[in-house]
Amino acid sequence: MTKVKLLRNRTLLAALITLAVITLLSVFAFLSPYDPDAISVLRKYEGPSPAHWFGTDDLGRDYLTRILYGGRISLIVGVVAMLISTTIGVVVGVVAGYLGGAIDNLLMRAIDVLSSIPWMILVTIISIYMRPGLYAIIVVIGLFSWMGTARMVRAETLGVKERDYVLYARIIRQRAPFIIIRHILPAVAPTIMVAATTGVANAIMMESALSFLGMGVAQPMSSWGSMLNRAQGVLGTAPYMAILPGVMILLTVYSFNKLAIIGGGKT
Numbered sequence: 001m002t003k004v005k006l007l008r009n010r011t012l013l014a015a016l017i018t019l020a021v022i023t024l025l026s027v028f029a030f031l032s033p034y035d036p037d038a039i040s041v042l043r044k045y046e047g048p049s050p051a052h053w054f055g056t057d058d059l060g061r062d063y064l065t066r067i068l069y070g071g072r073i074s075l076i077v078g079v080v081a082m083l084i085s086t087t088i089g090v091v092v093g094v095v096a097g098y099l100g101g102a103i104d105n106l107l108m109r110a111i112d113v114l115s116s117i118p119w120m121i122l123v124t125i126i127s128i129y130m131r132p133g134l135y136a137i138i139v140v141i142g143l144f145s146w147m148g149t150a151r152m153v154r155a156e157t158l159g160v161k162e163r164d165y166v167l168y169a170r171i172i173r174q175r176a177p178f179i180i181i182r183h184i185l186p187a188v189a190p191t192i193m194v195a196a197t198t199g200v201a202n203a204i205m206m207e208s209a210l211s212f213l214g215m216g217v218a219q220p221m222s223s224w225g226s227m228l229n230r231a232q233g234v235l236g237t238a239p240y241m242a243i244l245p246g247v248m249i250l251l252t253v254y255s256f257n258k259l260a261i262i263g264g265g266k267t
Helices: 003-008 010-027 063-099 101-116 119-128 134-143 147-160 164-171 176-212 224-234 240-263
Strands: none
Touching: 010 063, 010 240, 063 101, 063 134, 063 147, 063 176, 063 224, 063 240, 101 147, 134 176, 147 176, 164 176, 176 224, 176 240, 224 240
């Protein structure tokens, strides 16, 4: 898909604008006149008003401000966890696909074993042995979400290494690291970009699920998932507490997934 077609694609533009707006709002959350951690028990569960556009939470904190700061955490987790998982997946996938043989079989069997275990079980077990917090949840998600990327990169590498220019490089005895960096990685770059974009969406979903289950970031820090967790007990009296973080998760994940689909050449 050419750049002109991409610019004319309304779905792509909508996804990019949505992500840009959410990112900017999160980055400039400090411009809010409210302290996200300031407690005012006399103003708890206030509905939307001119003073508090999206009401207040169970501790009287401005909910919109909490949402904006929560966006920072969710986006940080998504991007950093994606970088970790993509790096591991690309290294494993390229090595397995290029070297082949026993190394390929060993790495693929390891991926099969890890993929056969539900990720929630893996993450839960590791979380028990790590101190809860932002660092822990990023590491846990990053270390257990790379298998799909490794499979995709390996499949692409198997095809690329049979191309003439790669075969010629091997004939003239260029070293494997040089061939991988100079020839293999540029050829599989589109696949890596798609996997990375999808990885951000998946990491945000995983963080939201863990935080919703109470295994995510600790108070007073908040993410969209942890805000949903606190909102589940007051859905009848303060439904706005669940609607706004839910919508933010939906828009963000949907936009990243659309970028991945379009980046993969689909419309």
